[in-house]
Amino acid sequence: MPAHYWIETGAYAKALASSERAYQLLLQLNAEKRQDLSQQRYASHDISVGYSAAMMLGNYATALRWANRMDGLFDGKFAALTALRFGRYQDAAAAAPDELFGQWIAGLAEIHLGRLTDAKAADGTIRRQYGTPTRGYIPQLFFARLSEAEENDRDARSWLNQARDNQRSDFYAEIIPFVPAGEALGGYLLRTNRYAEAAAAFDDCLVRYPGDPRALFGLSQAFAGLGKTAEAAQARARFDAAWAGADTTL
DSSP: OHHHHHHHTTOHHHHHHHHHHHHHHHHHHHHHHTOOGGGSTTHHHHHHHHHHHHHHSSOHHHHHHHHHHHTTTSSSBOHHHHHHHTTOHHHHHTOOTTBTTHHHHHHHHHHHTTOHHHHHHHHHHHHHHHOSOOSOSHHHHHHHHHHHHTTOHHHHHHHHHHHHHHHHHHOBTTBOOSSOHHHHHHHHHHHTTOHHHHHHHHHHHHHHSTTOHHHHHHHHHHHHHTTOHHHHHHHHHHHHHHTTTOSOOO
C-alpha cells in the first residue's frame, strides 16, 4: 500500500523502494508455500506498480529488471517497451513476436533510427492486421510519430490527442501508463517550435503524473525556448533531482 501513495504523489524512487520490499516479501511467501508468483493474488499488481515507477525514472538496468519480473504475469513481455522508453532503439526495433505491442514498438524504433521505409512497411502490415485502433496508446504513439515524419501535422496532433485522452479515461490512482502521452505531445510541440503549447502540455502531464522527470526536462526546454530563463532553470533543477542515479541521458 505505501507504493500507492508514493506513485500517486510523484515520489517514484520511494514507490520503487516500497515495491522492492513488497516483491521480496512475495518471494519469501512463495518459498514458504512452495508456489510461484503467478499463484499469488497481488503479485501482478505489486510488480506492475514497481515497473511503472521504474519506467518513470532514468535507470534502464533497474527498469529492465522489473520488466523481466513482469514475464509470466501478463500476456506479453516488456523488454522491448522498456528499451523504447530508455532510447535503446536497436533493441526495441528487434522486438520479438511475444513482446507486448511488439510491432508498434518496433515501428517507433525504426523511425527513431531514421529507417522510415521500414516504419512505413510496418505501418501497412499493422493496419492490415489490426485496422485503426480506438483504445490504448502505444499504437497511437506510433502513428503519431510516423505522421510527424511525413510532416502531417494534423494527423500527428490527432493521434497524440487520442493517446492522451485514452490515458485520461483508462488510468487512475496508482495505475499509471508506462509512457505518458503528455510527454510525447509536449515533445512534438517542442520539435515544431511551439514552445507555449509545449509548456502547457508538459504542465498538464505534471498535474496528472507529479514529478515526471521527462516532463520536467521537456518543460525546462519549453521555458528556454520562450526565453523564460528563471523558470527553465527551476524546472531543470527539479529534473536533475528526480534523475539522480540515472544511467540514461535525455
